[in-house]
Amino acid sequence: MTFVPARAGAVARKEWFHIRRDPFTLALALVLPLLMVIVYGVAIDFNVKEIHLAVSDLDQSQASRRLIDTFSSSHYFRPRPEASAALATADLSDERARAALIIPPRFEKDLLAGRGAKVQILLDGADNSTVGPISQYVASIQALASRRLAGVDPSPPYQLRTRFLFNPELNSRWFVIPGLTVVIMAILSIFLTALTVAREWENGSMELLLSTPVEPIEIIVGKAAPYAALGILATAFVYVIARGVFGVPFAGHLWVFALGCLLFLVTYLAQGLLISVLTRQQTIAMQFSMLTGMLPSNLLSGFIFPIASMPRLFWYLTMLLPARWFMVISRHAFLEGSGFSELAVPFAALALSCATMVALAARSFRRTLE
Amino acid sequence: MSEAAVVEARGLVVRYGDFTAVDRISFAVGRGEIFGFLGANGAGKTTTIRVLCGLLPPSEGGVSMAGVGYEQGERAIKEKVGYMSQRFTLYNDLTVGENLDFIASLRKLEPAAYRRRRRELLELIAFDKPMSAMVRDLSGGIKQQVSLAAALLHDPEIVFLDEPTAGVTPVGRERFWGLIRRVAGGGKTVFVTTHYMDEAEQCGRVALMREGRLVALDSPAGLKKTVFPEPVFEFDPIGRLSFDKLSAYKTHEAFSFFESYGPRFHAAAASPELWAAWAPRLEKLFRIRPIAPSLEDVFIRVVEARR
Amino acid sequence: MSGVSISVEGARKSFAGCEALKGVSLEFGAGRMHGIIGPEGSGKTTLLRLILGLLSPTSGAARYFEDGRPVAFESLRPSLAYMPQTQSLYPDLSIQEHLEFFRDLYGIGAADYSRKREELLSITRLGEFVERPAGQLSGGMYKKLALMCALLRSPRVMILDEPTTGVDPISRRELWDLLYRLLDQNILILVTTAYLDEAERCSMVHLLEGGLVVACGEPRALLEREGAGSFDELFLRRAAVRPA
Numbered sequence: 001m002t003f004v005p006a007r008a009g010a011v012a013r014k015e016w017f018h019i020r021r022d023p024f025t026l027a028l029a030l031v032l033p034l035l036m037v038i039v040y041g042v043a044i045d046f047n048v049k050e051i052h053l054a055v056s057d058l059d060q061s062q063a064s065r066r067l068i069d070t071f072s073s074s075h076y077f078r079p080r081p082e083a084s085a086a087l088a089t090a091d092l093s094d095e096r097a098r099a100a101l102i103i104p105p106r107f108e109k110d111l112l113a114g115r116g117a118k119v120q121i122l123l124d125g126a127d128n129s130t131v132g133p134i135s136q137y138v139a140s141i142q143a144l145a146s147r148r149l150a151g152v153d154p155s156p157p158y159q160l161r162t163r164f165l166f167n168p169e170l171n172s173r174w175f176v177i178p179g180l181t182v183v184i185m186a187i188l189s190i191f192l193t194a195l196t197v198a199r200e201w202e203n204g205s206m207e208l209l210l211s212t213p214v215e216p217i218e219i220i221v222g223k224a225a226p227y228a229a230l231g232i233l234a235t236a237f238v239y240v241i242a243r244g245v246f247g248v249p250f251a252g253h254l255w256v257f258a259l260g261c262l263l264f265l266v267t268y269l270a271q272g273l274l275i276s277v278l279t280r281q282q283t284i285a286m287q288f289s290m291l292t293g294m295l296p297s298n299l300l301s302g303f304i305f306p307i308a309s310m311p312r313l314f315w316y317l318t319m320l321l322p323a324r325w326f327m328v329i330s331r332h333a334f335l336e337g338s339g340f341s342e343l344a345v346p347f348a349a350l351a352l353s354c355a356t357m358v359a360l361a362a363r364s365f366r367r368t369l370e
Numbered sequence: 371m372s373e374a375a376v377v378e379a380r381g382l383v384v385r386y387g388d389f390t391a392v393d394r395i396s397f398a399v400g401r402g403e404i405f406g407f408l409g410a411n412g413a414g415k416t417t418t419i420r421v422l423c424g425l426l427p428p429s430e431g432g433v434s435m436a437g438v439g440y441e442q443g444e445r446a447i448k449e450k451v452g453y454m455s456q457r458f459t460l461y462n463d464l465t466v467g468e469n470l471d472f473i474a475s476l477r478k479l480e481p482a483a484y485r486r487r488r489r490e491l492l493e494l495i496a497f498d499k500p501m502s503a504m505v506r507d508l509s510g511g512i513k514q515q516v517s518l519a520a521a522l523l524h525d526p527e528i529v530f531l532d533e534p535t536a537g538v539t540p541v542g543r544e545r546f547w548g549l550i551r552r553v554a555g556g557g558k559t560v561f562v563t564t565h566y567m568d569e570a571e572q573c574g575r576v577a578l579m580r581e582g583r584l585v586a587l588d589s590p591a592g593l594k595k596t597v598f599p600e601p602v603f604e605f606d607p608i609g610r611l612s613f614d615k616l617s618a619y620k621t622h623e624a625f626s627f628f629e630s631y632g633p634r635f636h637a638a639a640a641s642p643e644l645w646a647a648w649a650p651r652l653e654k655l656f657r658i659r660p661i662a663p664s665l666e667d668v669f670i671r672v673v674e675a676r677r
Numbered sequence: 678m679s680g681v682s683i684s685v686e687g688a689r690k691s692f693a694g695c696e697a698l699k700g701v702s703l704e705f706g707a708g709r710m711h712g713i714i715g716p717e718g719s720g721k722t723t724l725l726r727l728i729l730g731l732l733s734p735t736s737g738a739a740r741y742f743e744d745g746r747p748v749a750f751e752s753l754r755p756s757l758a759y760m761p762q763t764q765s766l767y768p769d770l771s772i773q774e775h776l777e778f779f780r781d782l783y784g785i786g787a788a789d790y791s792r793k794r795e796e797l798l799s800i801t802r803l804g805e806f807v808e809r810p811a812g813q814l815s816g817g818m819y820k821k822l823a824l825m826c827a828l829l830r831s832p833r834v835m836i837l838d839e840p841t842t843g844v845d846p847i848s849r850r851e852l853w854d855l856l857y858r859l860l861d862q863n864i865l866i867l868v869t870t871a872y873l874d875e876a877e878r879c880s881m882v883h884l885l886e887g888g889l890v891v892a893c894g895e896p897r898a899l900l901e902r903e904g905a906g907s908f909d910e911l912f913l914r915r916a917a918v919r920p921a
Contacts, residue, residue: 009781211758213784368730509717565843614861
């Protein structure tokens with residue numbers, strides 16, 4: 001199979017004309033990132049402060065008080081003492097509290113005996129928007145508390161402290177906006193490319209294109225190129241807003257992030273093309289790209305719902321999702337400054353899915369009308 | 371204008387900004403007439419039909435459609451007129467019955483009158499499939515016939531058919547024209563646009579539009595006589611001559627008309643003297659035989675000549 | 678025999694149990710205008726698509742020859758031009774943008790392109806509309822643009838599927854004139870038409886019906902043989918003898 005850059009260029013140029021003249025595409029490419037940044041960055045505040053925490057301390061020991069103190073000193077929780085576990089649970093159902101902490105009677109004894117003390121934390125699962133952040137806070141505080149309760153630990157737990165430094169105020173924006181790049185790229189790349197080949201079929205122009213010397217690979221590359229450019233532009237835009245407007249720190253190497261972006265972009269462009277080639281109809285292509293691109297990258301990538309708390313089946317399912325891996329890369333690149341060695345697994349997974357998707361898209365593109 | 375005129379256009383002018391799409395058109399069409407409306411793409415046919423259908427008030431002039439004009443309101447005109455377009459007439463994903471029911475409800479027909487009318491029309495088109503047949507399962511020809519029935523459902527006095535037979539088989543076209551004649555025979559006035567010249571031949575009268583004006587209006591036979599008063603010949607090249615060489619004859623002094631017709635040519639003599647002088651030489655290059663001019667020749671001469 | 682010729686041998690093609698072509702054998706000799714005529718659903722478009730490699734036959738084959746010697750389809754592909762029946766241009770691109778797009782797809786040099794562009798624009802008289810988007814062209818102009826795109830690189834085979842459907846008589850004649858001009862360059866032309874009066878304008882006609890070839894020949898000789906005055910009459914008569 002030959003590849004003539006000039007022909008791919010001709011396809012790309014034509015595609016650019018379409019984009020420029022189609023208000024829908026332009027709006028999607030330019031307005032959507034802006035809108036999403038506003039919605040997720042400003043309007044929706046995932047920060048949950050002063051969460052009412054019903055506390056039932058059945059141990060009344062030094063250790064149990066220290067545990068409660070850890071929660072209250074974080075400023076995220078306001079303890080509300082209750083006499084029994086039943087009363088604490090009732091607070092939850094009556095919405096007097098969003099979470100409940102129940103410390104069993106033998107807490108300190110078990111702790112000192114090294115038997116592994118257990119406390120129970122109950123979350124109000126009815127409120128989806130806060131359960132995620134709260135469970136994250138709880139997890140962080142638990143880690144902190146276990147260190148403090150160990151008591152004997154002489155050195156300040158260095159690792160723990162740095163982990164808090166990634167996002168010392170547990171600021172949800174810092175967490176959300178790196179994730180937003182993932183979602184925006186996913187939507188732009190999969191949506192727009194899914195429509196483009198289907199449009200050629202609906203238009204009748206595919207029949208003409210296929211009768212010219214242009215090779216399928218040239219059509220694919222030519223069609224993907226302008227959308228890749230749009231995707232990169234939108235990502236750069238989100239990056240600038242993240243840094244400039246929301247003051248999100250960027251701890252990592254730009255080129256680690258850029259490589260992740262590129263891999264992710266190509267994967268989803270290929271997926272969009274695959275959808276387009278298979279469906280041949282814009283309306284169906286649109287639904288498919290919603291189903292396989294937009295929804296999973298929003299819901300299953302860890303953007304809103306933590307992957308760790310998903311049911312087992314979904315947890316496995318997310319492993320197949322490029323957005324999940326890029327989410328890890330993006331957040332780590334922004335907040336932790338991780339390099340390739342730390343991100344080897346997500347990068348490997350992303351590269352694999354990228355290669356698979358490109359191969360599938362190229363194979364599915366036939367030179368006949370059948 | 372005669373008393374029998376059902377369709378009357380008086381000095382119609384339609385302007386879009388600076389552009390005059392229809393330029394002072396007047397004509398009258400009688401009851402039961404099949405009226406062919408021809409012209410190149412963009413000559414103003416569609417605009418004129420829109421005015422006549424009550425869809426577009428003219429910039430100047432007026433219409434009288436079965437006695438009703440824009441003075442009585444667009445809806446009054448629409449009551450008198452049925453319209454069948456080549457593109458969109460029936461919903462493919464509805465049944466024949468559902469389509470007709472839908473149109474009847476749009477037109478607010480009385481249930482009893484609708485049922486009677488529907489039975490008459492389905493008999494007219496000899497529809498032998500069940501009402502529950504999906505439109506998409508019908509052949510192109512049957513679909514056109516059902517579309518015609520749909521356009522006639524509210525019993526209009528005038529029906530417009532916009533390229534009704536595009537993409538229909540020869541047999542389907544023949545049947546459709548049989549229907550048109552029966553509809554006209556029943557007292558309806560039928561307006562047809564077509565690009566098939568053999569169909570135009572079947573019209574009682576033919577109007578030709580060019581650049582917004584009416585440039586000819588007569589029966590097909592009358593048009594041929596007036597447009598081609600001189601004899602017309604077919605020229606069939608004997609050897610293989612290059613296209614450019616052949617095209618050069620268009621400006622040859624022997625001809626007042628010389629136009630290609632596939633590999634052959636249709637020609638009219640500029641004058642008997644010049645013809646007599648040139649004929650011997652031309653006969654060496656072409657097989658020449660006298661023919662009657664076709665309506666396409668008329669069309670070309672009328673529309674092209676004054677360019 | 679110079680130029681490209683094509684022969685179709687026993688081509689069959691089925692779609693989901695429905696047989697569109699039921700064993701078609703045809704010879705398309707070089708440098709002539711071959712009309713493929715037949716009613717809707719007779720298999721005309723399927724036949725063209727087989728020849729163009731856009732569909733593969735269920736059985737049988739299309740063979741290609743250059744100056745009488747067999748050649749592979751792939752080597753011929755660059756010299757094939759095709760004008761599909763359905764609208765196939767981009768409504769938002771102008772005439773100029775279409776020409777440039779196809780120039781780049783075909784890899785036509787600058788000098789060649791500008792010469793060809795001038796020539797085609799003057800023949801089609803579209804010169805003053807080069808900035809107009811294809812979606813705003815009239816039926817005739819649209820077809821002429823499609824033809825221009827196909828003719829931009831000088832093809833050796835020109836395949837047109839119902840080029841004149843929905844086109845007014847003047848534009849139709851212009852389209853036919855354009856095709857006749859091509860014959861001078863020894864190009865093989867295959868054209869389908871639903872206008873039966875156009876059959877007479879071809880050098881050879883091939884009548885298709887229900888996926889079979891029912892008659893072939895020089896148009897007038899064919900009519901004489903069948904004892905019909907016109908192709909319309911021929912088709913109506915065939916339909917009358919065929920059970921409905």
